[in-house]
Amino acid sequence: xxxxxxxxxxxxxxxxxxxxxxxxxxxxxxxxxxxxxxxxxxxxxxxxxxxxxxxxxxxxxxxxxxxxxxxxxxxxxxxxxxxxxxxxxxxxxxxxxxxxxxxxxxxxxxxxxxxxxxxxxxxxxxxxxxxxxxxxxxxxxxxxxxxxxxxxxxxxxxxxxxxxxxxxxxxxxxxxxxxxxxxxxxxxxxxxxxxxxxxxxxxxxxxxxxxxxxxxxxxxxxxxxxxxxxxxxxxxxxxxxxxxxxxxxxxxxxxx
Amino acid sequence: xxxxxxxxxxxxxxxxxxxxxxxxxxxxxxxxxxxxxxxxxxxxxxxxxxxxxxxxxxxxxxxxxxxxxxxxxxxxxxxxxxxxxxxxxxxxxxxxxxxxxxxxxxxxxxxxxxxxxxxxxxxxxxxxxxxxxxxxxxxxxxxxxxxxxxxxxxxxxxxxxxxxxxxxxxxxxxxxxxxxxxxxxxxxxxxxxxxxxxxxxxxxxxxxxxxxxxxxxxxxxxxxxxxxxxxxxxxxxxxxxxxxxxxxxxxxxxxxxxxxxxxxxxxxxxxxxxxxxxxxxxxxxxxxxxxxxxxxxxxxxxxxxxxxxxxxxxxxxxxxxxxxxxxxxxxxxxxxxxxxxxxxxxxxxxxxxxxxxxxxxxxxx
Numbered sequence: 001x002x003x004x005x006x007x008x009x010x011x012x013x014x015x016x017x018x019x020x021x022x023x024x025x026x027x028x029x030x031x032x033x034x035x036x037x038x039x040x041x042x043x044x045x046x047x048x049x050x051x052x053x054x055x056x057x058x059x060x061x062x063x064x065x066x067x068x069x070x071x072x073x074x075x076x077x078x079x080x081x082x083x084x085x086x087x088x089x090x091x092x093x094x095x096x097x098x099x100x101x102x103x104x105x106x107x108x109x110x111x112x113x114x115x116x117x118x119x120x121x122x123x124x125x126x127x128x129x130x131x132x133x134x135x136x137x138x139x140x141x142x143x144x145x146x147x148x149x150x151x152x153x154x155x156x157x158x159x160x161x162x163x164x165x166x167x168x169x170x171x172x173x174x175x176x177x178x179x180x181x182x183x184x185x186x187x188x189x190x191x192x193x194x195x196x197x198x199x200x201x202x203x204x205x206x207x208x209x210x211x212x213x214x215x216x217x218x219x220x221x222x223x224x225x226x227x228x229x230x231x232x233x234x235x236x237x238x239x240x241x242x243x244x245x246x247x248x249x250x251x252x253x254x255x256x
Numbered sequence: 257x258x259x260x261x262x263x264x265x266x267x268x269x270x271x272x273x274x275x276x277x278x279x280x281x282x283x284x285x286x287x288x289x290x291x292x293x294x295x296x297x298x299x300x301x302x303x304x305x306x307x308x309x310x311x312x313x314x315x316x317x318x319x320x321x322x323x324x325x326x327x328x329x330x331x332x333x334x335x336x337x338x339x340x341x342x343x344x345x346x347x348x349x350x351x352x353x354x355x356x357x358x359x360x361x362x363x364x365x366x367x368x369x370x371x372x373x374x375x376x377x378x379x380x381x382x383x384x385x386x387x388x389x390x391x392x393x394x395x396x397x398x399x400x401x402x403x404x405x406x407x408x409x410x411x412x413x414x415x416x417x418x419x420x421x422x423x424x425x426x427x428x429x430x431x432x433x434x435x436x437x438x439x440x441x442x443x444x445x446x447x448x449x450x451x452x453x454x455x456x457x458x459x460x461x462x463x464x465x466x467x468x469x470x471x472x473x474x475x476x477x478x479x480x481x482x483x484x485x486x487x488x489x490x491x492x493x494x495x496x497x498x499x500x501x502x503x504x505x506x507x508x509x510x511x512x513x514x515x516x517x518x519x520x521x522x523x524x525x526x527x528x529x530x531x532x533x534x535x536x537x538x539x540x541x542x543x544x545x546x547x548x549x550x551x552x553x554x555x556x557x558x559x560x561x562x563x564x565x566x567x568x569x570x571x572x573x574x575x576x577x578x579x580x581x582x583x584x585x586x587x588x589x590x591x592x593x594x595x596x597x598x599x600x601x602x603x604x605x606x607x608x609x610x611x612x613x614x615x616x617x618x619x620x621x
Contacts, residue, residue, distance in 0.1 A: 161343040
């Protein structure tokens with residue numbers, strides 16, 4: 001076997017390894033039976049999802065509300081933080097930089113527990129608001145890092161040129177820095193969105209009654225036996241993700 | 257447009273422990289093309305940034321038309337900068353780059369269009385209005401940077417090595433354009449460069465800087481022909497440096513004796529007395545070289561040790577009988593029909609006018 005064929009085979013096997021479980025989910029979402037045995041093609045689970053799954057949609061809506069609001073706030077804060085950390089000159093900058101990205105490394109479970117203890121300590125009722133705060137907290141370092149890496153692409157003299165031509169700091173920020181780093185800012189927003197919709201562990205700790213998000217809902221449904229409506233909603237989310245990733249393909253390079 | 261005069265008074269600037277500028281004093285006339293020349297790290301860019309308002313002096317004053325501008329920030333100062341890397345706004349078109357300062361002034365759309373078009377014609381960028389900086393060549397980017405800076409109608413234009421990123425041929429062209437542009441707009445140009453040829457060819461006056469100090473200010477002619485010290489003599493062009501001792505002093509000329517050369521005469525451009533140790537500079541193109549004996553006060557005999565053919569001239573390194581190696585540039589002009597081309601190992605006679613050497617250092621004896 002020549003090396004070309006071999007590497008092609010390996011690639012193929014890895015892709016199968018990745019995608020077979022996903023393919024299985026898609027397949028069974030169209031299965032005409034509740035048991036995981038292929039019986040025949042059917043839209044019954046989609047029908048059920050759209051007609052009699054109010055709680056799933058409620059959870060989905062919660063997820064979307066939290067994801068959009070938390071990502072927006074995390075992106076704004078992350079952008080400002082990145083600008084400050086990149087160009088600012090102040091004492092202890094290195095340490096602030098380290099504690100800014102530390103949450104990336106700290107295990108989710110620790111963040112979840114500590115947030116819960118914190119909310120209990122300040123006597124804050126667990127609700128969508130606490131989930132929102134938690135999501136801003138863990139998305140922020142990602143947003144900061146992505147925007148920061150984008151800022152490294154352009155030189156400070158461009159900002160100096162703006163001042164030189166009569167711009168104030170605000171004008172330089174909104175007419176020069178933000179437009180130039182916009183691909184990075186957008187990438188940060190999408191990254192936060194993905195992280196937020198996806199999160200289970202941290203949300204699990206800080207969610208209160210009536211504030212179930214989609215991952216929590218799916219988990220609770222599994223405990224009462226697997227309903228193929230989960231397969232259906234998973235398939236729909238997958239389609240959504242694929243559409244989104246095609247749309248933001250040009251911005252993806254600022255994440256990786 | 258009218259330029260401002262610029263005055264720098266006793267400016268000091270420190271970066272931590274490093275002193276970038278040391279008691280710098282400078283007077284630049286209205287409408288002048290003034291160059292700050294020096295090796296990298298000499299403080300020339302720092303001085304330019306202080307004039308622009310992008311950097312603040314630790315002490316001293318900067319005056320435009322006799323009025324202090326130190327407290328005026330860069331965005332209000334009537335000076336605009338052309339940055340070394342041009343610093344164009346990558347997200348804006350050529351038109352919008354040039355219109356940037358006009359939009360901040362809230363001019364009407366018609367006024368902006370009219371003014372930008374005028375500038376585009378001035379820097380010859382017709383047809384490039386809607387391109388982004390990334391689609392332009394180096395020379396075109398530089399032109400956009402010039403137009404963008406001029407749009408703000410500055411009284412002083414600051415240029416930070418504006419042609420250093422371009423290739424040699426284009427550099428010459430753009431330098432000439434800058435010179436023409438200066439004549440057209442009539443504002444004060446302050447030009448920072450490490451390239452002595454650039455500074456000499458376009459400036460009205462040049463300030464040579466080294467280690468944060470101004471070493472010499474003068475016209476290009478003065479700087480080249482009568483350098484103030486050893487640094488200026490060696491930094492600008494090439495030269496022969498000779499250590500000598502004064503043996504006799506007259507009204508205008510002195511007799512000196514130098515190791516490897518012997519005794520010869522030179523012009524007394526600095527006050528010296530008998531027994532002083534001096535350092536002389538003599539430009540290589542001032543020396544006459546021939547295979548036949550030459551008439552002259554300072555005549556020497558030697559052998560061509562090295563010959564470098566440059567096309568427009570030949571560089572000779574001649575070892576004199578007493579050992580000194582003299583650098584000589586000879587243009588390829590033949591005045592006599594029988595003049596022979598000088599080659600390696602040829603025995604030659606050299607001479608120079610005592611007026612052409614200058615004293616750059618004096619050590620009292």
